[in-house]
Amino acid sequence: MNPSTKIVQRKEQNMKVIDIVNWENTTLLAGKDACEKTISGAYSSDLLSDVMGNADENMLWITIQTHKNVAAIASLKELSCVVIANNNIASAELIEAAESEGIPIISTSMSAFEFGGRLYQVLHS
Amino acid sequence: MELKYKIQGGNFNRAGYASSEVKKVLKQLNVDPKIIKRIVVALYEGEVNIVAHAFNGLATVTIDAEKIKIVLKDSGPGIPDVEKAMELGFTTASPAVREMGFGAGMGLPNMKKNSDFMEILSTVNVGTEVVLMNYFSK
Ligand SMILES: Nc1ncnc2c1ncn2[C@@H]1O[C@H](COP(=O)(O)OP(=O)(O)OP(=O)(O)O)[C@@H](O)[C@H]1O
Ligand SMILES: [Mg+2]
Secondary structure: OOHHHHHHHHHHHHOEHHHHHOOOOEEEEEOHHHOOOEOOEEEEOOOHHHHHHHOOOOEEEEEOOOOOHHHHHHHHOOOOEEEEOOOOOOOHHHHHHHHHHOOOEEEEOOOHHHHHHHHHHHHHO | OEEEEEEEOOOHHHOOHHHHHHHHHHHHOOOOHHHHHHHHHHHHHHHHHHHHHOOEEEEEEEEOOOEEEEEEEEEOOOOOOHHHHOOOOOOOOOHHHHHOOOOOOOHHHHHHHOOOEEEEEEEOOOEEEEEEEEEOOO
């Protein structure tokens, strides 16, 4: 294993929700006490049953859905956080539910594609 | 142990309540986390189906040493062709429900995949009963 691979692996293990919050073009909307959670990967989908069936624990979820069920799914699946793409406005019910469940909700001006691409680079470069 | 949860048709705000409560109970009982994950997916999809497609329903959850049995019984339109409803991608969800990201036609297939036993009994214009079972041993 060459040294650069090791660095990438360490980086991967250490990627936390707070790192995403610190990016430009992202804003934390809820769950500030849960930002030390580790991100193991990501899943991008606006179909809730798709996320329910295919996302895994500790993944970051990229979506444009903004209603309360997003928090329920993130909590049931134990996802690390939710990123709402394209400046979509999270509903007050979602923010409230995420706050009480301890789910970080992050909004971004980036599209799902742009955000996912950037995250992929950080996690897999 | 028997737990009962009422499920209100049309009320998406409460969808997931039963799943979340059952998850807490199973964690307390030290059930294998991998098995809990499967049960949670199956129950959540069952709850949402009553909310999205039926008028009202009841989830009855029975837990013993070996297994969990979940019976989701609703009064509603019923399912005319259960085999077709089980197909990946089949949906009759309304445009409003689809807008929310439900209605991918993946719920019943998710339930099948995440349970050890699944049975659907349905009568058109009366309602639907879905029975799910998961065993705790690996
Ligand atoms: N409890 C129910 N009462 C009446 N019809 C149902 C019920 N559950 C499922 N169905 C029917 O079966 C179809 C397929 O269900 P399934 O859960 O697979 O997909 P969906 O609910 O349409 O979408 P998704 O679950 O992906 O959000 C539904 O669209 C509906 O026609
Ligand atoms: Mg469904």
